[in-house]
Amino acid sequence: MLENIKNHRGLWVVAGLALLLAFWPSLVPRFYVYLVSLMLVTGLLATSLNLVLGFGGLYQFHHAVFYGVGAYGAALMIKWSGLSPWWGLLVGPLAAALLSLVIGIICVRLSQLYYGMLQISLGSLVWAIVFRWYSFTGGDDGIHGIAVPGAIASVSGAYWFTLAVTAACLLVMYLVINSPFGRVLMATRDNSERAEMIGVHLIGHQLIALVIAGFFGGVAGVLFVVVEGSVFPDMMFWTLSLEILVMCLLGGWFTFMGPMLGAAMMVGLRTVVGIYTEYWTLVLGVILMLLIFFLPQGVLGFIGAKRTPAMAHSRRED
Amino acid sequence: MDATSHITLASLAQQVLVGLSRTTILFIVSSGLSLILGVLRIPNLSHGSLYMIGAFVTYSAAVFIGGSTGFWLALIIAPAVVALLSLAVERGLLRFLYDREHLMLLLFTFALTLVFGDLVKLIWGSDYRSLTAPPLLQGSFDLAGLPFPRYNLFLLLLGPLVALGLWLLTNKTKIGKLAKAAAVDREMVAAMGINVSWVFAAVFCIGCFLAGLGGALVAPTQNITQGMDHTIIMEAFLIVIIGGLGNMWGALLGALIFGLTDAIGILVWPQFAIVFPYVAVVVVLVFRPKGLLQSTW
Amino acid sequence: MLSVRGLKKYFGHFKAVSDANLTVNQGEVVAVIGPNGAGKTTLFRLISGQLKPSGGEIIFKGRPIGGLAPHQVCRRGISLSYQVVSVFGRMSVFENVQVAVLARRRQVHRLFTPARRLAVDETWEILESVGLQDRAQAVSGSLSHGDGKLLEMAIALGNRPELLIMDEPTAGMSPEETQATIELIRRLTQKMGLTILLCEHDMELVFSVADRIMVMQSGRTIAEGACDQVRCNQQVQQAYLGEPADA
Numbered sequence: 001m002l003e004n005i006k007n008h009r010g011l012w013v014v015a016g017l018a019l020l021l022a023f024w025p026s027l028v029p030r031f032y033v034y035l036v037s038l039m040l041v042t043g044l045l046a047t048s049l050n051l052v053l054g055f056g057g058l059y060q061f062h063h064a065v066f067y068g069v070g071a072y073g074a075a076l077m078i079k080w081s082g083l084s085p086w087w088g089l090l091v092g093p094l095a096a097a098l099l100s101l102v103i104g105i106i107c108v109r110l111s112q113l114y115y116g117m118l119q120i121s122l123g124s125l126v127w128a129i130v131f132r133w134y135s136f137t138g139g140d141d142g143i144h145g146i147a148v149p150g151a152i153a154s155v156s157g158a159y160w161f162t163l164a165v166t167a168a169c170l171l172v173m174y175l176v177i178n179s180p181f182g183r184v185l186m187a188t189r190d191n192s193e194r195a196e197m198i199g200v201h202l203i204g205h206q207l208i209a210l211v212i213a214g215f216f217g218g219v220a221g222v223l224f225v226v227v228e229g230s231v232f233p234d235m236m237f238w239t240l241s242l243e244i245l246v247m248c249l250l251g252g253w254f255t256f257m258g259p260m261l262g263a264a265m266m267v268g269l270r271t272v273v274g275i276y277t278e279y280w281t282l283v284l285g286v287i288l289m290l291l292i293f294f295l296p297q298g299v300l301g302f303i304g305a306k307r308t309p310a311m312a313h314s315r316r317e318d
Numbered sequence: 319m320d321a322t323s324h325i326t327l328a329s330l331a332q333q334v335l336v337g338l339s340r341t342t343i344l345f346i347v348s349s350g351l352s353l354i355l356g357v358l359r360i361p362n363l364s365h366g367s368l369y370m371i372g373a374f375v376t377y378s379a380a381v382f383i384g385g386s387t388g389f390w391l392a393l394i395i396a397p398a399v400v401a402l403l404s405l406a407v408e409r410g411l412l413r414f415l416y417d418r419e420h421l422m423l424l425l426f427t428f429a430l431t432l433v434f435g436d437l438v439k440l441i442w443g444s445d446y447r448s449l450t451a452p453p454l455l456q457g458s459f460d461l462a463g464l465p466f467p468r469y470n471l472f473l474l475l476l477g478p479l480v481a482l483g484l485w486l487l488t489n490k491t492k493i494g495k496l497a498k499a500a501a502v503d504r505e506m507v508a509a510m511g512i513n514v515s516w517v518f519a520a521v522f523c524i525g526c527f528l529a530g531l532g533g534a535l536v537a538p539t540q541n542i543t544q545g546m547d548h549t550i551i552m553e554a555f556l557i558v559i560i561g562g563l564g565n566m567w568g569a570l571l572g573a574l575i576f577g578l579t580d581a582i583g584i585l586v587w588p589q590f591a592i593v594f595p596y597v598a599v600v601v602v603l604v605f606r607p608k609g610l611l612q613s614t615w
Numbered sequence: 616m617l618s619v620r621g622l623k624k625y626f627g628h629f630k631a632v633s634d635a636n637l638t639v640n641q642g643e644v645v646a647v648i649g650p651n652g653a654g655k656t657t658l659f660r661l662i663s664g665q666l667k668p669s670g671g672e673i674i675f676k677g678r679p680i681g682g683l684a685p686h687q688v689c690r691r692g693i694s695l696s697y698q699v700v701s702v703f704g705r706m707s708v709f710e711n712v713q714v715a716v717l718a719r720r721r722q723v724h725r726l727f728t729p730a731r732r733l734a735v736d737e738t739w740e741i742l743e744s745v746g747l748q749d750r751a752q753a754v755s756g757s758l759s760h761g762d763g764k765l766l767e768m769a770i771a772l773g774n775r776p777e778l779l780i781m782d783e784p785t786a787g788m789s790p791e792e793t794q795a796t797i798e799l800i801r802r803l804t805q806k807m808g809l810t811i812l813l814c815e816h817d818m819e820l821v822f823s824v825a826d827r828i829m830v831m832q833s834g835r836t837i838a839e840g841a842c843d844q845v846r847c848n849q850q851v852q853q854a855y856l857g858e859p860a861d862a
Contacts, residue, residue, distance in 0.1 A: 132593065186710075190706060196685040239548060278439075281432040285433035289429045
């Protein structure tokens with residue numbers, strides 16, 4: 001890691017940002033603490049999607065379903081089980097990972113658009129069940145006033161928890177992407193047929209990636225419960241899935257931090273635009289069009305292309 | 319599951335007929351989507367928005383003109399307006415993106431969805447509208463002791479007409495044949511000295527016309543609201559996928575499966591009726607991942 | 616080492632391969648020749664597991680491998696370098712080869728070890744052996760066609776195969792590049808003891824590197840044997856070598 005920081009100016013930026021984030025609640029009013037919490041949660045969600053989208057090349061059109069299942073898993077566990085709420089926070093991501101495995105097994109043999117469409121239909125099925133099962137999930141009202149553990153219930157408590165968990169998750173995902181597993185995942189993205197020919201079990205490899213992505217999507221969902229104290233079915237509606245796709249595109253989906261940046265920009269922009277007009281989606285639509293036409297590599301991809309990164313591989317024994 | 323015991327043959331028949339008339343609208347919308355997918359290879363998410371715009375324009379035109387004539391004229395005006403709008407979008411923006419990957423095209427049409435959604439809010443406000451059918455199509459007639467709405471009968475008769483029209487268009491006209499050829503091999507059609515770009519524009523326009531027509535026809539049967547775009551587009555996509563991308567008969571078959579499972583779901587287990595068609599889709603796709611009929615891809 | 620007997624592959628009614636027979640012994644270079652459409656590429660795809668045979672058997676090192684998935688065939692020790700350049704386009708040349716080495720070492724499921732420290736020396740060795748060491752950091756999608764073909768071979772070598780299958784290794788190469796490839800093939804067999812099965816249209820290359828030749832026509836093996844033997848075969852001359860256009 002130390003060597004990394006020396007080589008990459010980007011990591012200096014991250015370090016400075018980390019310092020700022022560490023003192024954030026003592027610097028700004030509560031609303032901005034809440035806003036940054038939301039950015040972190042959304043950023044974690046987008047990063048988990050990008051693991052399979054940008055690095056795995058899988059058209060995961062409905063990733064929000066794992067966000068929703070993570071959140072509902074935690075909320076329902078807290079509401080119905082009577083156990084310590086911490087258990088709920090653990091169950092959420094596990095439920096999401098399990099669902100990701102099930103949906104993955106059904107979809108993964110398909111390619112590209114077919115994969116995406118089957119995935120979106122299975123996700124919509126989950127949404128439909130949650131949306132209708134009033135007695136258990138609260139239906140379209142959702143569940144409000146969820147009793148999260150007292151230690152992290154306050155705005156700043158939730159912020160600290162979110163920051164710590166998000167940072168840990170990002171670190172793990174960073175390691176995964178730069179591991180042999182990640183390299184091979186990128187190889188399957190670039191050329192799945194060839195990857196099989198060099199001895200990669202394609203479907204197995206993609207499934208593992210999907211489960212990891214689903215798990216971290218679920219973690220994001222749990223963090224949302226901690227920050228908001230409520231869940232609602234819109235969290236797993238397909239339009240949100242496409243919005244996080246846009247975040248990945250905005251930040252740059254062949255970069256690791258791109259989705260986080262994209263999510264922060266989108267959440268921030270929505271708040272700012274929301275002050276002036278109720279037509280946020282119109283603004284978002286126009287931004288998206290401009291992106292597609294003029295910046296298809298995303299912000300970080302654009303910056304990266306400007307200064308070609310040195311990918312030094314020193315000759316050293318492994 | 320108490321409701322099961324109340325199902326009679328007549329109520330089942332009635333529900334199936336209602337399902338079939340809903341199938342008509344689903345078919346019209348999804349055949350347009352399928353046409354665009356098959357020829358242009360664009361997963362057009364804004365198709366649902368165009369359907370919603372079709373419904374709102376129908377309302378406004380019918381109210382502005384007034385009376386029965388208003389409704390009948392609106393049925394023609396609304397799809398035409400939608401088709402013109404789509405032509406403007408295609409010529410102005412979309413055609414510059416044809417060489418991009420599917421994901422970019424999908425996101426672009428998502429951007430259109432966002433813009434159209436707010437434009438509708440800007441023009442028509444957030445309130446819902448409702449439109450009554452002309453007297454000829456109001457009320458219901460008796461079907462084995464149960465009432466069957468006349469408007470549904472009208473839809474049932476219209477469905478096959480649209481299917482026939484589409485079949486004639488794709489198989490008997492020059493533009494249809496060109497579109498079919500371009501779907502298989504763009505370069506070859508271009509090499510024949512034909513402007514593929516305009517073939518695409520025409521196909522996109524026709525596909526969106528169908529979205530507008532679907533919206534116009536649905537207008538008297540339900541509240542015209544914000545958000546009707548989100549529901550229909552997901553349904554239409556699923557129909558196209560289970561039928562086989564780009565296959566018109568597949569769209570018909572998919573719409574039948576979707577409409578009927580929905581109708582039967584309402585009868586059997588109203589609370590979870592919404593789940594039935596999704597389950598049907600999942601079952602179809604698990605066994606036939608590329609759809610029931612031959613895809614043109 | 617490899618033995619193919621009565622191999623068949625039908626696509627509907629079309630018989631792409633109807634009766635292919637082939638023997639490859641340890642350390643040999645065997646060339647498959649035949650006119651376009653004779654079924655050479657289909658034969659290679661059958662051996663490498665990309666296609667499932669309709670009949671017949673493929674024995675590698677005494678065990679049947681017909682119908683195995685590509686990654687299983689690869690793990691048995693067979694690698695294929697493609698006719699068209701088919702690499703991992705967004706990754707660097709180095710990473711392309713490294714991924715193959717990692718796959719062979721069964722390290723692909725390591726989730727938390729940094730990949731940049733793994734398999735570095737072996738990857739450099741392979742890059743140097745094909746002469747791509749100067750392009751190691753280039754994005755593989757931006758390579759010239761000749762370099763792309765070299766990378767093709769480097770990826771296949773990354774699996775450290777016992778049998779390397781090369782589908783037209785010099786297709787689209789310049790004369791100088793072709794000459795370099797011939798030398799590379801010789802080096803691979805003589806220094807590394809690799810067994811090679813290749814198909815090629817360039818007869819000069821075939822006769823200069825191959826120990827034995829198998830001739831295919833319309834999906835069937837019509838001759839198999841040492842170079843001179845095949846050269847003299849009447850049927851072969853009629854079917855293929857005797858074509859005036861080829862002279």
